[in-house]
Amino acid sequence: MSIKIITTEDGSHSLFDEELNETYHSTRGARGESLHVFIKEGLEHWLSQNQADEIRIVEVGLGTGLNAFLTAQFAEQQNQKIHFTSLEPFPIEKEIFENLNYYESEDERQLLMEIHETEWEKEVEISKNFKLHKTATKLERFSTSTPFNIVYFDAFAPSKQPEVWSLENLKKCNSLLQNGGVLTTYSAQGQFKRNLAEAGFEVETLQGAMGKKEMVRGIKNQ
Numbered sequence: 001m002s003i004k005i006i007t008t009e010d011g012s013h014s015l016f017d018e019e020l021n022e023t024y025h026s027t028r029g030a031r032g033e034s035l036h037v038f039i040k041e042g043l044e045h046w047l048s049q050n051q052a053d054e055i056r057i058v059e060v061g062l063g064t065g066l067n068a069f070l071t072a073q074f075a076e077q078q079n080q081k082i083h084f085t086s087l088e089p090f091p092i093e094k095e096i097f098e099n100l101n102y103y104e105s106e107d108e109r110q111l112l113m114e115i116h117e118t119e120w121e122k123e124v125e126i127s128k129n130f131k132l133h134k135t136a137t138k139l140e141r142f143s144t145s146t147p148f149n150i151v152y153f154d155a156f157a158p159s160k161q162p163e164v165w166s167l168e169n170l171k172k173c174n175s176l177l178q179n180g181g182v183l184t185t186y187s188a189q190g191q192f193k194r195n196l197a198e199a200g201f202e203v204e205t206l207q208g209a210m211g212k213k214e215m216v217r218g219i220k221n222q
Contacts, residue, residue, distance in 0.1 A: 002017060002018040002019045003015050003016070003017050003018070003092065003093075003096060004016050004018070005096065005099060005100070006023065006027070007101075008025060008026065008027050008028060008029050008030045008031075009027065009028045009029050009210070010028070010029030010030070010031055010032045010210070011029075011031075011101075012025075012029060012030040012031035012032070012066075012101065012102060013030060013064070013099075013100045013101045013102070014026075014027070014030040014064065015063070015064060015092065015096065017156075020156060020160050020161075021160075022156050022157060022160045024063050024064055024156075025064075025066070026186070026209060026210050026212060028209075028210035028211055028212070029209070029210040030064070030066060031066065031070075031102065032209060032210045033186060033209040033210050033212075034066045034067050034070055035070060035209075036208075036209035036210070036215075037184055037185065037186045037208075037209050037215055038067050038070070038071070038152045038154070038184055039070055039071065039074060041184050041206055041215065041217055042150050042152060042182055042184035042217070043055070043057070043071065043074060043150060045182060045184075045217070046149055046150050046180075046181075046182045047080070049180065050149070050180060052149065053081060054081040054082065054083055055080065055081070055082045055083070055149050055150065056082075056083045056085075056146065056147070056148040056149050056150075057071065057082060057083070057084050057085070057148060057149065057150045057151075057152060058085045058086075058087070058142075058144075058148045058150075058151055058152070058176060059084065059085065059086040059087065059151075059152040059154060060087055060139055060151065060152065060153050060154055060155050060164070060173075061086075061087065061088060061152075061154040061155045061156075062086040062087070062088035062091065062134060063088070063092070063154065064092065064097065064100055064102075065097060065100075065102075065112060065115045065116050066100075066102060067152050067154060068084055068086055068115050068132065069102055069108075069111060069112050069115055071084055071130070072084070072111055072115070072126055072127065072130040072132075073108075073111070075127065075129035075130040076127055076128075076129055076130070079129060080129060081129050081130075081131075082129060082130050082131070083123075083131045083133070084130065084131065084132050084133070085132075085133045085134075085135065085144075085148070086132070086133070086134050086135070087135055087136075087137055087138065087139055087142055088134060088135075088136060089136050089137070089138050091116075091120075091134075091136070092116075094116070094117075097112070097113075097116040098113065100112065111126070111127075114126055115132060118132060118134070119134075120134045120135065120136060121134070121135055121136070139164065139169050139172060139173075140168070140169060140172070142172075142176075144176065147176060147177060147178045147181070148176050148177055148178070148181060149177070149178060149180075149181050149182070150177075150181065150182050150183075150184070151173050151176065151177060151181070151182070151183040151184070152184060152185075153173065153183055153184065153185035153187075154185065154186070157187065157189075158187060158189045158191070158192055159189075165187075165189075165192050165195070166195070167195045167198060167199060170183075170195050170196055170198075170199035170201070171199045171200070173199070174199050174200045174201060174220055177220045178220070179220055179221065180219070180220065180221065181219075181220045182217060182218070182219060182220075183196070183201060183217065183218040183219075183220075184215075184216075184217045184218075185215065185216055185217075186208070186209065186212070186215050187215070187216060188205055188208065188213070188214035188215055188216050192216070193205070193216060196216065196218045199218075200220065201218030201219060201220060202218065202219040202220075202221050203216060203217075203218055204216065204217045204218070204219065
């Protein structure tokens with residue numbers, strides 16, 4: 001198997017893809033990175049500037065399900081309805097996701113399992129505040145009639161999958177967002193930031209997660 005579970009410095013699991021020679025999260029802390037980049041600087045930031053009966057989030061890369069898991073927990077804790085769409089052309093195997101250590105209770109374990117095991121290509125109500133739609137569609141081919149508020153851009157690094165971080169894909173992300181919408185990601189690569197600006201985003205360079213120097217947030221203001 002080319003994908004193996006590893007333990008990051010904050011004790012939470014990530015995965016290592018031997019073919020890409022790349023980890024799914026920062027080795028300094030998978031959970032800590034997800035909480036900082038996607039929950040704090042994405043979801044919480046958008047809520048600090050806006051309000052909505054239901055927040056619509058699209059994620060590029062379901063991966064281990066950690067972002068979806070943390071977002072579902074946030075939805076229940078804050079009594080905030082969230083519709084979460086995740087694009088994942090290469091889902092991980094059950095023998096991997098059933099051994100991830102993100103949960104501390106049986107209820108949390110059931111939540112993580114449901115995120116991975118629920119049916120693909122349809123909307124599923126995971127809880128009273130969290131609806132999940134998983135699709136194996138790549139970003140390039142994804143389409144929707146309803147715009148999103150937030151993009152979690154959590155693909156493998158630009159050096160590993162440059163095509164995913166292309167200008168065309170970032171323009172696609174811009175088109176998927178409502179005005180005021182947010183794209184948040186762990187990367188602060190220079191070419192990515194230039195592409196993000198060219199795609200129509202206001203680019204914000206922020207403090208990175210778990211000791212990393214920088215991350216990026218893009219705001220659609222047009």
